[in-house]
Amino acid sequence: MNRRAADPHHHTVAGPLADRRRASDLAAVENADLCSGCVTCCTYITVEVDAPRAAWEYDQWIWALYHRGVSLYVERPERWFVHFGTVCEHLNQAGRCDIHGRHPVLCRDYDPRSCERRRPLADVVAWFDRGDELEAWLARQRPAHYQRLLAYRRQTPAGPPVADALADRKALDQGLIGISEPAADTIPDTREPGSPSDRARARRGAEERT
Numbered sequence: 120m121n122r123r124a125a126d127p128h129h130h131t132v133a134g135p136l137a138d139r140r141r142a143s144d145l146a147a148v149e150n151a152d153l154c155s156g157c158v159t160c161c162t163y164i165t166v167e168v169d170a171p172r173a174a175w176e177y178d179q180w181i182w183a184l185y186h187r188g189v190s191l192y193v194e195r196p197e198r199w200f201v202h203f204g205t206v207c208e209h210l211n212q213a214g215r216c217d218i219h220g221r222h223p224v225l226c227r228d229y230d231p232r233s234c235e236r237r238r239p240l241a242d243v244v245a246w247f248d249r250g251d252e253l254e255a256w257l258a259r260q261r262p263a264h265y266q267r268l269l270a271y272r273r274q275t276p277a278g279p280p281v282a283d284a285l286a287d288r289k290a291l292d293q294g295l296i297g298i299s300e301p302a303a304d305t306i307p308d309t310r311e312p313g314s315p316s317d318r319a320r321a322r323r324g325a326e327e328r329t
């Protein structure tokens with residue numbers, strides 16, 4: 120990585136601060152006061168991703184959104200971010216950072232004077248918590264892309280039949296399904312060549328040569 124990644128927190132509306140100090144120059148007591156009762160920025164991460172255009176990209180993001188705790192949002196001018204709702208393991212029961220003083224630099228640089236508690240989020244034009252929300256947005260906002268996604272799905276077989284584990288288990292118990300051993304010539308031979316004594320001699324030879 121040869122450049123610093125975008126701040127992995129929600130971005131807020133930019134604007135000058137009357138106090139010109141850097142966030143990391145604030146005293147611990149100032150930080151504690153500013154963050155009192157709030158833990159928001161320790162409960163998620165965001166990662167900027169390429170703006171999707173191709174059908175397979177939309178397909179993947181819809182799949183990602185089927186997972187709990189995964190969201191996607193779009194800022195204007197167009198930038199896409201994936202958002203994982205996940206609490207930092209160093210946030211203790213009292214709502215404090217249990218590694219304060221050696222916590223990551225990005226946490227120290229996140230400024231409680233201009234964070235999302237105090238300023239509105241930067242221009243977020245769309246937010247998706249679920250795959251069907253992204254799909255509905257696509258149909259509404261990018262109908263040509265949506266048609267490409269539908270065509271992509273139509274071109275791809277629906278997949279193998281879904282296994283019925285319970286029925287298969289019963290059939291197996293009743294001896295209705297036979298599990299055959301694979302033919303010997305289909306099993307790859309991963310053994311070293313030669314007898315054990317050949318291999319020992321070869322190893323000794325290699326050791327003597329080094």
Ligand code: SF4
Nearest residue numbers: 154157160231234236
């Ligand atoms: S920096 Fe802002 S969002 Fe994070 S805990 Fe402090 S007040 Fe809350």
Ligand code: SF4
Nearest residue numbers: 161207209210216226
């Ligand atoms: S390391 Fe500390 S400050 Fe940083 S996210 Fe975790 S709990 Fe919050």
